Amino acid sequence: MPVTEFFRQRLAASGYDYPMVVPLFEHLATAAIAVVAVAQRDAFVPPGPALVLGVIAVVAPTVGDMVKPGTLVPRPILAAIVIAATTLLMLDPPATEFDVAPLLLMMMAGEVAATSGLTVSLATLAAATAVPIAFAISGRLGGAAAWYVLAVVLGWIIGRLMQIQLRLLHQEREARAVQAAQSAAAERQRIAREVHDVIAHSLSVTLLHLTAARRALEQDRDVDEAVDALTDAERLGRQAMADIRRTVGLLGTGPSDSHPEPGIGDVPELVDDFRRAGLPVRFEMRGDPSGVTAATGLGIYRVSQESLANVVKHAPGSGADVRVAIGADAVTVDVRNHLWAPATRTDRSTGSGLRGMRERVALLGGELRAGPEADGWRVHARMPMPGGSCPLGLVRRAPRPT
Numbered sequence: 534m535p536v537t538e539f540f541r542q543r544l545a546a547s548g549y550d551y552p553m554v555v556p557l558f559e560h561l562a563t564a565a566i567a568v569v570a571v572a573q574r575d576a577f578v579p580p581g582p583a584l585v586l587g588v589i590a591v592v593a594p595t596v597g598d599m600v601k602p603g604t605l606v607p608r609p610i611l612a613a614i615v616i617a618a619t620t621l622l623m624l625d626p627p628a629t630e631f632d633v634a635p636l637l638l639m640m641m642a643g644e645v646a647a648t649s650g651l652t653v654s655l656a657t658l659a660a661a662t663a664v665p666i667a668f669a670i671s672g673r674l675g676g677a678a679a680w681y682v683l684a685v686v687l688g689w690i691i692g693r694l695m696q697i698q699l700r701l702l703h704q705e706r707e708a709r710a711v712q713a714a715q716s717a718a719a720e721r722q723r724i725a726r727e728v729h730d731v732i733a734h735s736l737s738v739t740l741l742h743l744t745a746a747r748r749a750l751e752q753d754r755d756v757d758e759a760v761d762a763l764t765d766a767e768r769l770g771r772q773a774m775a776d777i778r779r780t781v782g783l784l785g786t787g788p789s790d791s792h793p794e795p796g797i798g799d800v801p802e803l804v805d806d807f808r809r810a811g812l813p814v815r816f817e818m819r820g821d822p823s824g825v826t827a828a829t830g831l832g833i834y835r836v837s838q839e840s841l842a843n844v845v846k847h848a849p850g851s852g853a854d855v856r857v858a859i860g861a862d863a864v865t866v867d868v869r870n871h872l873w874a875p876a877t878r879t880d881r882s883t884g885s886g887l888r889g890m891r892e893r894v895a896l897l898g899g900e901l902r903a904g905p906e907a908d909g910w911r912v913h914a915r916m917p918m919p920g921g922s923c924p925l926g927l928v929r930r931a932p933r934p935t
Contacts, residue, residue, distance in 0.1 A: 549648045549699060563616075563640045564591045570623055570634040583623060590619045590637055613657050616641040617664065624668055635665050635681040639688035646692030647699075658689045726835075726889045741810030741845060742766035765809055796830030797822045797857070797864075800837050804855060807841050813852035814841065820859025829916050832897050833857060833866050839886045840868035840912040848910065863899075863917050871909040890914070 567587040576583035593615035616637050623634040638661040646654040662682050669678030746762035749755045795803075804816045825833070837855055844853045853870040887903055890912070894901040899916035 549696070551647070551695070551699065555647075555695070559640060559644055560591075563637065566633055566636045566640065567591050570632070570637070573629055573632060573634075574623070586619045586623050590616055593619070613641050613645050613660075617660060620664060624664070627668070631677055636684060638662075638664055638681075639684045641688075642685050643688035643692035646689045647695045648692075651693075654689065654693065658685065661685045661689075722892075726893065739766045739769050739810075741807075741812060742769070745811050769806065794827065794831050795834045796827055797825045797833045797859075798830070800834055800855075800857060803834065803838055803841070807845070807853075810845075812841065812845060814855060815852070816855045818857040818859070820857075820864070822859060824918065825859060825864055826919055829864060829897055829918070832893050832899075832914070832916055833864060835893060836866050836890050836901070836912065836914045837868060839890050843886060843912075844868075844870040844910075851909070859918075861918065863915050865913065865915045867914075868912045869906070869909055 567590040570590075571577060571583050571587040574581065574583040576587070593612045620634055620637050624632065627634075642654075642658050642661045645657040649657070662685050665678045665681035665685070742762045742765045746759040746766070749759040749762065800818070801816065804814050807814050822830070837857075841853060841855070844851060848870050851870045853868060856867045858865045858867075890903070891901050894914050894916060897916045899914060901912070901914040903912045904910070
């Protein structure tokens with residue numbers, strides 16, 4: 534295993550996954566300070582006790598990093614004890630008036646502050662500052678003691694700020710993970726609504742065609758009419774399968790097809806599908822559909838689709854009125870059906886279709902009302918327009934089919 538990978542695993546296991554450049558800089562800085570301290574004592578040639586102490590000061594942080602986290606002696610505490618003892622021995626006596634040996638305490642305080650809790654780091658700070666203060670009181674460091682204490686405190690502050698920054702980074706990563714999970718859940722809900730809308734519409738219209746084919750064979754003995762109805766049912770079934778495959782394909786990891794989602798311009802064709810299936814629908818659209826955004830157009834299409842599917846499911850034999858009004862401030866869709874029979878509706882408020890419509894309209898900043906009227910059932914949705922002027926004019930109006 535490479536040395537860098539070994540230390541990276543040790544850092545990750547300790548919970549302080551700093552970049553490798555951070556411990557590398559700390560080790561190199563400690564080594565440079567130890568070399569200068571040994572040189573100030575002329576302990577290289579001939580080798581003296583200060584050279585041994587310098588080597589120990591350099592090796593201590595590396596050995597401390599090799600200690601497995603969670604053992605009896607925590608990793609930074611082990612290095613701190615060794616470096617503090619080394620510094621005490623090297624300062625007895627100080628080499629010069631500006632001895633660099635106390636700077637080892639600065640590096641030690643910074644490392645402990647960056648890799649330990651607040652209580653441990655404060656205790657280490659107090660012990661590290663006590664060393665130059667004690668030598669200053671004994672008169673062996675002179676006026677430089679204050680600078681040494683300041684350096685130790687500065688090292689501790691830098692280490693503490695590094696730990697705070699690392700914790701904030703961890704919190705940001707956790708927040709991003711939660712946000713990604715929430716986005717994935719919202720996307721699954723959106724796909725579930727799309728699948729529900731496609732299946733509800735396709736099955737409703739297909740069942741109408743099958744009912745028409747059965748009646749044509751049983752009552753009228755009209756084979757041609759039955760074949761036409763079955764052909765339309767087959768066409769809608771194939772179209773529904775294609776829509777479901779495309780929608781479910783969004784769950785995959787590969788690139789999805791660029792097939793456009795239905796919009797407000799597809800509402801007339803949707804109404805025609807229900808008409809061909811035998812549901813009397815009167816359709817009216819006022820306003821200019823070119824100003825409607827794709828998201829709002831999809832919402833209008835899905836509300837109309839779900840409402841007509843509910844008419845087929847809960848009020849068979851009833852006709853429906855679909856009115857779409859596009860104004861300067863909002864676009865509304867109003868779907869009504871007559872001859873509403875309360876006994877045929879098993880769930881008027883908690884169905885997934887009605888709940889899905891409300892959620893879809895709410896995401897677009899609009900509102901949806903659905904409920905019984907004196908002679909039927911009404912679904913009314915209003916969604917805001919992005920802005921601009923849109924004169925109201927008759928675009929398309931189709932009479933109720935006979």
